[in-house]
Amino acid sequence: MLTTIIYRSHLHEHVSLKMLEEMVAAANIKNGQASVTGILLFNGTHFFQLLEGPEERVDAIYQAICADTRHYNLVELLRDYAPLRRFGKTGMELFDLRNYDREAVLQTVFDKGTTRYQLTYGDRALQFFQTFVEDGAKEYYYEIPPADAWEFVVEGTAVALPSAVFDTPSDYRFAFQPIVDPFAREIVAVEALLRTRDGGSAQTWFEQQGGEDIYRADLHSKKVAFAMAAALKIGPQTLSVNLLPMTLIKVANAVEFIVQAIKENGLVPEQVIVEFVESEVISHLAEFTQAVKLLKGAGIRVAIDHFGEGYGGLVLLTQFQPDRIKINRALIADVHKSGSRQAVVQAIIKCCISLEIAISAVGIEKAEEWMWLESAGISQFQGYLFARPDLQGIPPVAWPEKRDERV
Numbered sequence: 162m163l164t165t166i167i168y169r170s171h172l173h174e175h176v177s178l179k180m181l182e183e184m185v186a187a188a189n190i191k192n193g194q195a196s197v198t199g200i201l202l203f204n205g206t207h208f209f210q211l212l213e214g215p216e217e218r219v220d221a222i223y224q225a226i227c228a229d230t231r232h233y234n235l236v237e238l239l240r241d242y243a244p245l246r247r248f249g250k251t252g253m254e255l256f257d258l259r260n261y262d263r264e265a266v267l268q269t270v271f272d273k274g275t276t277r278y279q280l281t282y283g284d285r286a287l288q289f290f291q292t293f294v295e296d297g298a299k300e301y302y303y304e305i306p307p308a309d310a311w312e313f314v315v316e317g318t319a320v321a322l323p324s325a326v327f328d329t330p331s332d333y334r335f336a337f338q339p340i341v342d343p344f345a346r347e348i349v350a351v352e353a354l355l356r357t358r359d360g361g362s363a364q365t366w367f368e369q370q371g372g373e374d375i376y377r378a379d380l381h382s383k384k385v386a387f388a389m390a391a392a393l394k395i396g397p398q399t400l401s402v403n404l405l406p407m408t409l410i411k412v413a414n415a416v417e418f419i420v421q422a423i424k425e426n427g428l429v430p431e432q433v434i435v436e437f438v439e440s441e442v443i444s445h446l447a448e449f450t451q452a453v454k455l456l457k458g459a460g461i462r463v464a465i466d467h468f469g470e471g472y473g474g475l476v477l478l479t480q481f482q483p484d485r486i487k488i489n490r491a492l493i494a495d496v497h498k499s500g501s502r503q504a505v506v507q508a509i510i511k512c513c514i515s516l517e518i519a520i521s522a523v524g525i526e527k528a529e530e531w532m533w534l535e536s537a538g539i540s541q542f543q544g545y546l547f548a549r550p551d552l553q554g555i556p557p558v559a560w561p562e563k564r565d566e567r568v
């Protein structure tokens with residue numbers, strides 16, 4: 162299968178034009194041997210390369226290119242399949258856009274092409290060329306520093322649950338994880354995550370409950386979450402808890418129960434955020450929005466968790482606007498390397514800005530993911546990079562510090 166990959170990247174400043182030419186000569190031979198063809202555009206700062214050929218061969222060369230330290234901030238823009246090569250004449254050719262007249266440059270690039278129909282019929286790959294040559298998407302290039310520019314330094318100590326609370330006889334526990342604003346060095350909320358007694362996932366615990374009982378069990382577990390938060394002395398800190406959307410619908414007086422449990426533990430409804438998973442919300446939207454009115458009426462804020470992973474996606478925001486959405490790892494893993502993830506996350510951010518919906522990113526594991534998302538406008542994060550969920554209490558946070566600023 163003829164595969165096409167397009168990426169863009171940033172030239173490392175230590176690389177001279179001569180080094181570049183030598184690299185291109187070697188690459189040309191290597192690509193030729195692998196039956197891979199393509200073109201490499203360069204505008205003085207950025208590269209834009211198209212590679213075409215048999216899938217495994219293109220992939221192998223692309224992996225080597227990704228690991229090359231002569232460039233950085235490499236973002237994959239397109240991975241597609243085509244009947245014919247668009248630039249099939251040479252293994253690899255460097256095309257320096259600076260040597261050409263602005264008006265004629267795009268046509269000159271296309272003249273190097275070998276395709277007959279794709280230009281006529283709005284081919285995505287060639288559209289990417291046009292945008293790059295015309296400097297079209299530059300505002301979306303976030304130039305992030307390398308991962309090792311930051312050091313993550315744990316500050317403070319864990320807040321441990323008193324043993325009397327930790328040793329609860331129930332078959333579940335809660336793990337606590339901070340949600341942080343790293344630049345403000347602030348813990349903006351703490352989430353109580355349901356776990357089995359030995360630390361298994363909430364899903365495992367729900368699977369152990371039978372039928373309709375899961376909703377009642379889900380609701381009652383919140384009472385324990387609030388009691389634990391009180392035992393952890395969270396004070397006025399915001400607390401996030403999760404609830405199955407159907408719990409609000411199926412269990413009579415669920416909201417009254419929650420409000421009562423909040424108050425019994427010396428907390429106030431305004432400091433609580435209840436998180437729901439999007440996919441289940443969508444399937445019972447009318448009943449759900451009705452039930453949410455009661456929560457909002459009591460002063461409790463509402464968040465949609467795993468936003469964008471369900472079937473509703475953006476259409477949900479036209480029908481129901483939560484106070485906050487949480488974008489999960491499925492959308493943001495390696496976001497710094499993926500043009501498609503970047504485009505989707507940017508669209509979500511834009512919607513949330515227009516609707517004044519707060520946004521946070523969850524499941525952050527890499528410094529580059531965090532930095533890219535900060536550049537895109539997100540400031541609240543949750544993930545192993547900062548703190549893992551802890552069954553014993555609230556863990557301390559590893560805050561980012563710029564390496565050269567620490568000396």
Ligand SMILES: Cc1cc2nc3c(=O)[nH]c(=O)nc-3n(C[C@H](O)[C@H](O)[C@H](O)COP(=O)(O)O)c2cc1C
Pocket residue numbers: 170184187188189191192201208210212222225226227228229231232253
């Ligand atoms: C912008 C850029 C484009 C590159 N394009 C290719 C290419 O098309 N083919 C290739 O074999 N190497 C290319 N390289 C070089 C590879 O990263 C790598 O150095 C080369 O494949 C040699 O790998 P090897 O030492 O594992 O054989 C490129 C490097 C850069 C910085």
